[in-house]
Amino acid sequence: MQTDAITAIVDQWKRERPDLDATPMLVIGRLFRLTDALDQRLRPPFAAAGIGNGDFDVLAALRRSGKPYALSAGELSRTVLVTTGAITKRVDRLETSGLVSRSVTENDSRGRLIALTKEGLELTDQLIATHLANQRLLLAGLGSEEQTQLADLLERLTSTLAAGEAQ
Known part of the structure; x- marks a missing residue:
């Protein structure tokens, strides 16, 4: 299995600071990279329309x-x-x-x-x-069940963060 950039970063932190748990970066780092990648792929039709x-x-x-x-x-x-x-x-x-x-x-x-x-x-x-x-094209690598599971997990994460803001 090929290691992605985020896994490599976490592995480096494990080596350099074994006293810290860097595994949250596996989720947060990938979310940031995905946000940028999705934005780059979704923007062109809007730009072509001048908005x-x-x-x-x-x-x-x-x-x-x-x-x-x-x-x-x-x-x-x-x-x-x-x-x-x-x-x-x-x-x-x-x-x-x-x-x-x-x-x-x-x-x-x-x-x-x-x-x-x-x-x-x-x-x-x-x-x-x-x-x-x-x-739909961007999500084609995930099956229908996986898309539903990911949507549910993201909704749960969003709710957790929103609940933290309310405190």
């Missing part, structure tokens, strides 16, 4: 919200898990590109509703199909 990953997150959040494909900046912020300042920057770019529009909310003249335009809806539908196909 960034974060911009796509906004478009996707609006699309999956259902008709009329519109949310407030606050709702977008909670859905995309970034600050309202980051949402504003993304929406500015998307509005300039004609992919979203802003309108005054009915309940509060200070509030703004961000909605997909027809062009934004069409682009989002194209990109999500491509994005999901890319994800």
